[in-house]
Amino acid sequence: MPRRTIRIEPLLPAGTAAAAALRRERGLRRTRAIPATLSATRKPPGSPYNRGFAIDGTSTMLNEIKKDAQARMTKSIEALRHDLTKLRTGRASSALVDHLKVNYYGSDMPLTQVASVVVSDARSLTITPWEKQMVSAVEKAILASDLGLTPNTAGTTIRINIPALTEERRKELAKHVHGEGENAKIAIRNIRRDANQQVKDLLKEKQITEDEERRTEEEIQKLTDKSIKEVDEVIKGKEQELMAV
Template sequence: MLNEIKKDALTRMNKSVEALRHDLTKVRTGRASTALVDHLKVNYYGSDVPLSQVATVAVADARSLTITPWEKQIVGAVEKAILASDLGLTPNTAGQVIRINLPPLTEERRKDLTKHVHHEGENAKVAVRNVRRDAIQQVKELLKDKQITEDDARRTEDEIQKLTDKAVKDVDDVVKAKEQELMAV
């Protein structure tokens, strides 16, 4: 019973850290990355589909991406999706290939993005702490129902706290790595 609670807490904490990693791939750094446009949806014959299902996205060089739609008639739809996104990028079309040039980030923009990264990190820490709270609450309910001893409850709470500390450290490491990536010129 207690092992299941710990295992569930660990799984949920790891998911919180992975969700943070995934969210931070969308934050634009000075370097081009295909993850920058992964979340875009393209109107393809009346339904919205992910960009990766209608085109090939590649990193041309450190500051540009190329998008090659598989069908010529959806080039316009891909351009519209890029323009409508919150990326603030302008696509350049040459025939069937769409190029996106990433301008260098200003110092002010880098600092804004760093603040955003820290905010996302804090949200992930809150999620981890909520998982800890839920797990400890389950342990206390078992203790209240006299299904476990006080020693078992104390030991399990300590182990859950260690899992929480590790997850918070992982979040800090992810945030620090992204911050260094942002501040690198």
């Protein structure tokens, strides 16, 4: 039997005078009973696609599962990129200090909201607080960080020199980068597992066929492979940056 889009009026019980009046007002015909395969009460717990009043069939359900998985995988990759920008690689980058918090009149504020950060050259940053009285607060934030850098201040200008990395330190950081990449891959595979489980739940509830299950899991695997490849590219780029003299 072909599936049909069915509008549900959740606030008005079927068969009441109010429901009938609303149908007449909107020019709606009396709806047929919802097939068991599309019943909103038969969806697996936590399904991301049971959010509206209209049910568009199994294709919408499966597409929502894939879209949700893809969005979560993308967030995992972006989180990896963000974390790797904090690593000191021997080359100056404003991203190196973006995560620092500065005490601004009793509140912790991002450094970039109280000062300008400029890459002076390949090995130095220049930080200029917007307010003169914030100079000491910025210095304290730099010294208290895990960057291992010492600020040099002249008036309201703070200069940070980025020392070259030793060979041993480069190898340590490369190992750390590789570990972060593996963690990102684990997160992506866990997302694949969750998505596949949602598909299996639909099959168990007889809301999809075995062919639909197989096809959807293959598409989820393609999303996973693509995301893993992106992680490898991010890690490779960071390792090359670390090993560059």
